Amino acid sequence: MIQQIHIFNYLCIYDMTIDLSCSGMKAPAHYEDYEKLLFVQHGKSKNRGRNNRIVPVLSLYGANSSGKTTVLKAVNELINIIDKGLNYENFQPNRIKCYSRDKQYTEFELVFWKNNDKYDYLLRYDNERILKEELQMNNSDVFLIDNNHICKVLDAVAKIGDLEKEYRTRCINITNNCQIKTFLSVMADAFPGVSSSINVPKEYMLNDILILQDNQIPFLKGINKLSTVYGNELSEEERESKALKEIITYLGKLDLGIVDIEVHKERPLSGVRDVLSSIERKDKIDGDVFTVHKSEDGKDVRMKLYNESRGTQLLLGLLGFLLYSIRMKKTILVDELDESIHSLLLIQLVRLFKEKRLNDKAQLIFTVHNTDLLAPDLLSVYEIGIIRYDKKNGSSFSTLADIHDIKSGDNIRQLYIDGYFGGVPFPYV
Structure with missing residues (x-):
């Protein structure tokens, strides 16, 4: 499950961190007996705590052109680079914000859990090369590649023959001496038996994350x-x-x-x-x-x-993917989940991921405009995200849990429509 997504200098996003943990939640008494899934607890028994609690659902609300879809595009671009290497034509930094010369790059960071281990993968690149690539497992370095140099590497990975030669042969474009393929993917493919600390995160990001940027899925698919x-x-x-x-x-x-x-x-x-x-x-x-x-x-x-x-x-096509995600404990990201779907049906689709009897560790992240999901007793304040946009700060993200003056019994839906949380347009004709 994804715990955090960090995006820097990509399309309309200047610097955004999306946190899917609910460390501030005080779990109610006997919450284990609840039918509704409040969070999924990760980590090995002795290390379990509030910081390892991840929400099974995250809804992304915001006005049109606020950056909701860009979040999904960013995760998709990260996965594409891991899978196929750097494509210069896909370098799409923010063109509105004026960055200093030393920040003319795009950076993605993904924090996620697999098999009760926590991984933190960072990738920084520009229109020529991968500038930095770093992987941590349970807060310990697995490897760090910085400007074509292997700075740190786990002992198990270091046992790969001439590691420096393998890296330069497999990851570097010899015509311009630039890294264009990720160390993570190349080494996991070339030496699959060397270390699970590389194989597991690579397989997770390529196989356990599904992204539906267009939810018009043919039924047979x-x-x-x-x-x-x-x-x-x-x-x-x-x-x-x-x-x-x-x-x-x-x-x-x-x-x-x-x-x-x-x-x-x-x-x-x-x-x-x-x-x-x-x-x-x-x-x-x-x-x-x-x-x-x-x-x-x-x-x-x-x-x-x-x-x-x-x-x-649309519903028939989506059902196959949503049920697959639940059965296989995948994370699925869907753009405009509410497109052409009745509000009551939309609520039931989200409930698939909120019912303990149906879901164990599957996760749903989706963009949405339909405010009926903001009715009481469906999503927690940690599962309702607001994305706002302004020219000075670009797209920003917060959950309702970050708004401390929300009181029990408040009409969340009406407050959102009234613009209290931001993330809504203010149109006039």
Whole structure:
């Protein structure tokens, strides 16, 4: 689970830290017996405390163009650099703020937990090179690379043959002597058995974080994703069938009037992930999917999925990914989770991550405008984030927990709409 995201000098963000811990929360008596998940406790038994409590949900509210989507883009860009190396064309610093010459770079830092170990990964780069790369595990250095120099390295990693040679051969562009690939990814791939302190964080960031910058997910892709949670002892067709049945079960609970879904296909579903390039192709694929309703006389009525409402199509695609995240204990980031989805259905989607009977260590981070989620008894003040923007400070973040004069019983929704917390536009026509 992610505990903290730090972004410096990226698009509209000057310097922002998003904290998903709830260290200030005094856990109520017998909170272990609550049906609602207040937080997830991380750390090994002797080191557990308030600082290791992470919220399962974080909603990001704010006006249009305040920087909400940029947060997701930043995490996605960090993962892309780890996966594929530095792409000079993707260097997008803030163009409004005037930085001093020594700060003409972008920096991302991600603090997260995996297997009750805490990792802190930092990456600093400009339009030419990776300037700094650092990894800590449980507050101890695993490695530090600063301006093409290996400054610190864990003993287990140091056992890699000629480490300096390996680093320069695999990470450095020899034409300009600039680091363009991350030490983390390259060493984890080249020497997978050397140290879990490198392998685990690399695998976490590439495989345990899902980012949906566009929540228009074709339904078949959602089935394909959810089907991977079932064991390899089942055939591909059996896994897809189980995924379909699970989604249909949740659709019944969401009261959409859909009693069944039929998939007619001439090719395996596994090919769906490669056919997302256009709306036209999406329609062609989803044309193989039929929703089933009941007529007045009890007969089945079939409709092509693309004839359903936009909100229904979005919901069907999202469900597969949300259920996958919960079952596999992943962190999922979704932009505009509320797009075309009714408020009452939106609340139920968030509740998937708030109910102990459903969720263990999965995490949902999402941008949203719908204020019905601010009703009492759903999200805590640590799970409601406000992003504001002004030209002087760029985008800034705080949770309602940072606003100390909120009282029990306050109408949070009305206070937000009235602009008390900021993060709202003040339009006039």
